[in-house]
Amino acid sequence: MASTAALPKLNGKTALITGITGQDGSYLSELLLSKGYKVWGIIRRSSSFNTERIDHLYQDPHESDVRLRLCYGDLNDASSINRILKVVRPDEVYNLGAQSHVKVSFEIPEYTADVTGLGTVRILEAMRELDLDARFYQASSSELYGKVVESPQKETTPFYPRSPYAAAKAYAFHITRNYRESYGMFAVNGILFNHESPRRGETFVTRKISRAAARIKLGQQECVYLGNLDARRDWGFAGDYVDAMWRMLQVDTPDDYVIATGETHTVRSFCELCFAEVGLPLEWSGSETNEIGKDPAGNTVIKIDPRYFRPAEVDLLLGDATRAKEELGWEPTVSLAELAKMMVQNDLQLATSQAGNMVGNEV
Ligand code: NDP
Ligand code: GDR
Numbered sequence: 001m002a003s004t005a006a007l008p009k010l011n012g013k014t015a016l017i018t019g020i021t022g023q024d025g026s027y028l029s030e031l032l033l034s035k036g037y038k039v040w041g042i043i044r045r046s047s048s049f050n051t052e053r054i055d056h057l058y059q060d061p062h063e064s065d066v067r068l069r070l071c072y073g074d075l076n077d078a079s080s081i082n083r084i085l086k087v088v089r090p091d092e093v094y095n096l097g098a099q100s101h102v103k104v105s106f107e108i109p110e111y112t113a114d115v116t117g118l119g120t121v122r123i124l125e126a127m128r129e130l131d132l133d134a135r136f137y138q139a140s141s142s143e144l145y146g147k148v149v150e151s152p153q154k155e156t157t158p159f160y161p162r163s164p165y166a167a168a169k170a171y172a173f174h175i176t177r178n179y180r181e182s183y184g185m186f187a188v189n190g191i192l193f194n195h196e197s198p199r200r201g202e203t204f205v206t207r208k209i210s211r212a213a214a215r216i217k218l219g220q221q222e223c224v225y226l227g228n229l230d231a232r233r234d235w236g237f238a239g240d241y242v243d244a245m246w247r248m249l250q251v252d253t254p255d256d257y258v259i260a261t262g263e264t265h266t267v268r269s270f271c272e273l274c275f276a277e278v279g280l281p282l283e284w285s286g287s288e289t290n291e292i293g294k295d296p297a298g299n300t301v302i303k304i305d306p307r308y309f310r311p312a313e314v315d316l317l318l319g320d321a322t323r324a325k326e327e328l329g330w331e332p333t334v335s336l337a338e339l340a341k342m343m344v345q346n347d348l349q350l351a352t353s354q355a356g357n358m359v360g361n362e363v
Contacts (some may be wrong), residue, residue: 014038015089016134019096023199024139026053028094028242033057033067035246039099040088042073042080042097053199075119076111089130092249093302094137097121101203102143105165106311117168120241124179124187135249138176138191141169142234142260142317152320153256155191162312177256186254193260193319196339197238198346205267206235206343210274214347216301217278223301227308229291232316237262237334237342247303247328260319261332271302273274273340278348339355 015032020041021023032039043051050069051058059066069086080254098116099105105112110263116319120138127134145153146162161167168245173189180187200207205226236259244259268284271293275282280295282302293302324330334342 002284009042011220012036012038013092014040014088014090015092015094016040016042016090017094017096018042018073018119019139020070020097021050021053022100022156022195023095023238023362024096024195024242024245025094025200025237026057027182027197028096028245029054029057031242032165032244038067039069039091040084040090040168041070042084043070043204044074045072047182061263075115075122078122078126081122082129085123086128086130090134090285092137093123093127093136094139094245098139099165101201102163102281102314103166103308105168109164110169112164113168113171115168117171118164120172123177124175124185127185128179128183134186135254136159136176136179136185136187137245137249138172138187138189140173140176140191140243140256141166142191142193142253142258143314144170144173144191145317146312146315148280150261152260152318153318154320155323161312162314166314166344167274170255173256179252180254186249188199188248189256189257190241191233191256192241192244192318193236193240193258195236195238195259198343199238200343206270206340207347208337209267209271209338210343211347211351213271213278213344213362214351216275216295217348218351221244222299223303225303225305225308226271227305228313230315231267232264233267234260234262234264234317234319235270235336235339237333237339240332240334244324244328245328247330249325250266250320251327251332255323255327256337257324257328258319259324259330260321260356261336262318263336264316264321264338268320270336273337275301276311276343277341279342287302290353327353 091137129136143166144159147161198204215221
């Protein structure tokens, strides 16, 4: 772990990433390192290792020409944010850190508001106070659209947050725009629709399904419990979406952009893709509220558990990324079928190499 107190002089472009240990943080680090950036990541102290997604990028800080460095900090600790910004003085700041689980945000709403909402203004205010000439990216979300007002959803679609998480992200969105308009800062929102990958957290629905399909195929798990199978999402590949983040900070004029594939699918159809990939095409039966998915041998492999339903659901997300395509030259490259295949194949490998646990099934 590098200490920000003893920073070597850095040359070239430097990026600071909050949430570097998360799905997007790991892909963004890879992208920026491949472009020659020096990357600083803020990590939280944990009682066990929490850097698994970036371990392959780790460089011993004692070696020369180290381009990835990590330092301890927390979005709910303004002093740590101030200190890190003061010492690192990055050219670009990517704020990806968040309590990012929508269902969990109903259980810890205040904490979510603090980290996911106020964390953003802590960074912006520190940048302003330090008079830092850096570009700022805020990880805004399609959850802002919440209840369907218009479809497909684009930059001009009104927000209607449906969870403490989305409400916190709405604050973060507006404060980012406000600092841009008030102080002329280069601060932008990427309104990213759901994006997934083999590195997706195990409690988000796509990974929960791909992991279950693999483990059921290998006899390590009998069935998976899910919530609302009718929810529709616009799912893309995380690797494509971090490229859009970077592009947003390279344009001349800061603006906010929707990033999406322009296709929407149900949770049920993602189940079908994943189970077909392991050779277990699904048959559905049961009532609307108690649907079950069976494999070709008649075994029940998907059951509904009401605890996975949310107090308020986001029924339909479908994004229109026309502005990003025209102004950033951004395009998604991975179809949902390819994404499901990529995730299931990775989970098959993982399941054969390690005896997994069931902790991920709690949320
Ligand atoms: P993850 O949940 O995978 O990663 C979240 C990151 O935030 C982790 O590195 C986590 O650290 C860190 N973090 C959590 N709490 C704090 C805190 N108090 N202080 C500092 N860091 C903290 O999220 P994703 O990578 O999927 O998403 C990245 C960002 O984009 C998030 O802000 C998310 O809300 C947003 N977003 C994601 C979308 C998606 O589909 N993936 C779509 C739209 C927006 P640790 O590893 O220690 O837990
Ligand atoms: P989401 O992702 O809430 O869209 O937020 P998630 O994968 O958690 O849920 C997607 C949809 O699937 C339904 N669902 C289930 N969800 C989970 N987690 N577990 C289940 O068992 C289950 N069964 C059905 C949900 O009800 C929901 O409709 C993600 C996060 O990455 C946010 O940080 C990000 O902002 C948005 O995507 C865009």
